[in-house]
Amino acid sequence: MAVSGLDVFGLWIGAALSLCIFSFLYRDNPFYRLAEHIFVGVSAGYYMCTGYWQVLQPNLIARLQDGDWRYAIAAVLGGMLLMRLWPKYAWVGRWPLAFMVGIYAGYNIVYTMQAQVLAQVSDTIVSLWNNPDWTATLKNWIILVGVLTSLAYFYFSVEHKGVIGQAARVGVWVLMITFGATFGYTVMARVSLLVGRVMYFQDVWTHTARWLGIS
Amino acid sequence: MDAFFCWDKLNNLIGVLFISGCIAWHTFQARRGARPFIRRLPALGALDDAIGRAVEMGKPVLYIPGVADIDDAQTLASVSVLERVAEDVASYDMPLLVPNCCSVVMSMTQEVVRSAYAKAGHPEAFQSDYVRYLCDEQFGFAAGASGIMMRERPAAIFYIGNFLGEALILAENGNASGAIQVAGTATVSQLPFFVASCDYTLIGEELYAASAYLSQDPMQLGSLKGQDAVKAVIMFIIVFGTVLYSLGFTWVKDLLTP
Incomplete structure (x- = not known):
């Protein structure tokens, strides 16, 4: 090339x-x-x-x-958003903002319900015994205890005392172990980005040498 | 009827109606005067400590409302927290810097910060370049925000909102600048970086709880209480479903699966 x-x-x-x-x-x-x-x-x-x-x-x-003049509605809403540039008419900009927030919230309801509630609850319902091997049983117990204690940590309307307090403390441990694993995983990804940049420097040298005709 | 209604998603509809009902009921109760109890979050105390430190040192406070647009729930929660932070900072007549990644968010944060200075009786102290737009590109934004940290040397930095791959760059630079750092995000993949590099972190849903706690808005408090009720029901379903599933009955799991 x-x-x-x-x-x-x-x-x-x-x-x-x-x-x-x-x-x-x-x-x-x-x-x-x-x-x-x-x-x-x-x-x-x-x-x-x-x-x-x-x-x-x-x-x-x-x-x-x-x-297709239906899109004029979008143009008008976009124009209304720009009214924020004039302090006297800035209130006009709240209407398209409210429209956007409402549309996104409504649009995401089905997806969120499906992916972040039902599917997660369904996947947490696992067999605690009768598994082919003991490692599967152990894994399922960890999933169940981890989810329940983490949920207890995110329970805000009671003080974290007594049973809830103990469960929440275990939940914090579960969260921290998860964060540790995620941290290590992402650090590896960042190192690969650094490797990519170092290889870019190598490319610079290779292409320069080729352009100069010394390789 | 089948052309208008997807029966496969009936469980979604029931779930949405149930959750909405719980939240609406508790919100209604809160609006009628019932004050739902919300436990205090440790990171909220850190907000005051961080601002106090900035005042003592006579240095600015930096608030980053994430990199998501205004349609993101985390950004909306962040604006609520910003309102409280801006009021506190403005009451001490200190500068509050708010770099933004999205232009629409900037117009909102500008309004919030300007109002806070006016409310605190220091409208003249607000300067338009306190709230600034950097750029939409996340790493360009991170480079710009890191530059602000190194040049302005804020005493306290808040990262509240939705953050992506730039989270560690920001938090690491903030740490190097010597600022006390308080973070809050519901973006699970970025939480570990904030936990590792910030002094206090609002984890996941705590961000929304913080917003409700600080605003003491009955709507938000009621909504939070309603969500707690939903969590209790979900915990029951998980335990009940797991016991049945282990005994060989799969109908609870089947009901939840589309």
Whole structure:
């Protein structure tokens, strides 16, 4: 694959900005600030452009141009949201906000009920005996005790004293063990991100060498 | 009828009606004057400690309301907590910095913070750049917020709301800046990072409880009480269903499965 000078230049810019960000590991410095401001500015600009070309243009403007005037309702609601820019008419912006919150809440009810309540309760109902091996029995007991004690911890309308207090204490342990496992898992994922960045530096060097004709 | 009603999801409908009924009943009771008891959460005491520390040190307080938009329940709960934090900070005439990831959330937080300063009798102390928009991209936002931490050196940092992969970056930088940190999120995958790197953490549903506790709004308190009633019923169903299932009766489990 042929490598152009522009490609190599882009790779070096990326590498230099990556190093600027890594310099934050030492302390806050002008190089980090430069990279930070470029990152924030480019991200904001990028999101503004993608917001227009991937959301507004195809979902609103193109449909209005096709004569589908139902989408004018969305345009009006969007316009109302912008009224917050004028303090005198800022109250107008609350209407589309309420509309959005209501729509999302209603839309998510079925999904939440199904995935986060019924399916979870159903999966917690397990056999405590008559399992083919003792490890399955032990696992099921851990699931049952873990769920019940964790629920006890999130019980807010009684003081955590007596039986509820003891159960809640066990629940905290269950939560902390879960968090520990999640922490370790994500740290591994972060290390793989670091490996990816190091390999990017390697790519920079490989492509530069190829462009210079020394490999 | 079958064209309009999905019978497979009848259990969903019953569940929604039951939960809504419980919450509506307790909310109704709370509005009629019954004050539901809500236990105090340790992390809530930390809110006052953190603000007190900032006042003593004469440094600003930083409040990050998550990276989700206004349609997220966690963001709404965060705005409730921000209201209380802003009132406390404003009463001491101290700066409260609120960087935002979403423009609509920014307009809401701006309103809340401005009102808090006015309510505290210091409307002139509010500066429009206290509440600022950084960018929608989560890691761009994290870079910007980390920069604010290092330059402004806030004495207290609050991370309350929905956080994603940037949670550890933010909390680690906040820790390095020497600030006392209080976090609260219901995003399970990010909770471990806050637990590890913050001084106090509101875990999962505690975030919503905190919002209800601080606002003392009968609607929210009643709703929380209703949710507790639902939890009690769910615990009963789990125990009852498990015993039956272990004895070979599967109908409880079947009823819950679509």
